[in-house]
Amino acid sequence: MCHEDAEAWRKARTLVRFRACSAPIVPGVPSAGSSPWERMGKDRERYASCFRAAVANDFRVPRRGTEVRMKSATQTAPAKLILLGEHAVVYGQPAIAVPLKRLCAEATVAPTACDEPVSVLLEDFERHSGQMLEQPGAGVWGTSFRIPPGVEMVSPDFLASPEAAPFIRLLELATAGSQIPRKGWRLQVRSRIPIGCGLGSSAAVCAASFRAIYAAFDLAFTPQQLAERVYETERILHGTPSGIDNTVIALEQPVVFQRGADLELLRMPAADAFLVVGYSGIRHRTREVVGDVRAAWEADRAAFDRIFDEVGRGSRAGAQAIETGDWKQLGELMDRNQALLERMGVSCGELEALIVAARKAGALGAKLSGAGRGGCMVALAANAEDAGRIKTALERAGAKMCIVSGMAR
Secondary structure, three states: OOOOOHHHHHHHHHHHHHOOOOOOOOOOOOOOOOOHHHHOHHHHHHHHHHHHHHHHOOOOEEEOOEEEOOOOEEEEEEEEEEEEOOOHHHHOOOEEEEEEEEEEEEEEEEEOOOOOEOEEEEEOOOHHHOOOOOOOOOOOOEEEEEOOOOOOOOOHHHOOOHHHHHHHHHHHHHOOOOOOOOEOEEEEEEEOOOOOOOOOHHHHHHHHHHHHHHHHOOOOOOHHHHHHHHHHHHHHHHOOOOOHHHHHHHHOOOEEEOOOOOOEEOOOOOOOOEEEEEEOOOOOOHHHHHHHHHHHHHHOHHHHHHHHHHHHHHHHHHHHHHHHOOHHHHHHHHHHHHHHHHHHOOOOHHHHHHHHHHHHOOOOEEEEEOOOOOOEEEEEEOOHHHHHHHHHHHHHOOOOEEEEEEOOO
16 A cells, blocks of 8 residues: 555545445445546556555554554443532532433544544534534534644634634543554544533533544543543633543443542432423533632632532432432422522522422422533423423423433433
């Protein structure tokens, strides 16, 4: 194969991508009629060996002096929801979080020409503020960029979207060793998770991306290693993240998370309850809200430490209520948690209107979820019928998106 002939490789890859070569020249590859191959004229034979090798060798990416085998790979990661303990978890208290597998991010890694810098294509970003996309890859909005050689970090305003900034750090981490090249592949990211509403969008897209990269290069990793990598990217957007988003998304299991303590996986009871998530339509800024809480804590540590302690006790009681299926108790703890979040100054009128509507419709409890001042709230329903009524009430109260999910699945 003409490894040093970058132009030959690029054109061969174009033919592979479109599956456009005629069958007599490249046996086993479907013909697509009129093609770039036919337009090459006398140059066709020059690229024939490159094309055959690209098809036969599972898209091997050639590098100068060596070869790195890769394949196309697609991976997903779920959204997450905090049931109890947000904000206090940053200060050492426990919090409960669950994955929402009905909402996911998806990442695909595919080979490109061996001499092309790694590129990133982000789709489905920014326009989640008003309405959830029904299918990933709808392409309502996106940005693409290539990583310039020698760039170590890029500020959010350098790129078309703030959500693009963590991908610089992601690619630095992924290519830090010698196993993954910095040329010859592309990362494409799609997401159904609304941005800025407390569902872990940034952690999910980064988790899906790392999974796809490692799968493409056949590299093994543990859930804990994935959680640590995602945490490093989360710091770009959120400053001092709690660590709960990257952890629950990497494990895809309900957890009790506490900094400095062993992770606790929750045992779900046979009797299921339902969560109804309502999106206020207001995109919040996690880093800004977390910073405001820290400033308030620094101004009156004694008062806020008491609030955080009470939140932590509620999370512990909530974990026990979940494992025993005491949904009434869990609902009461959610209501109390909401009152404490209001004292922290992270609630807002739009969220509180949805919370009141859910309670009036029969919710066992309801509260905001995530950073607050926008984003989502969550209500607890005893059964599927109650969940349906709560969902209808939230939609009538102005929720821009509603999701119903079983606690145990």
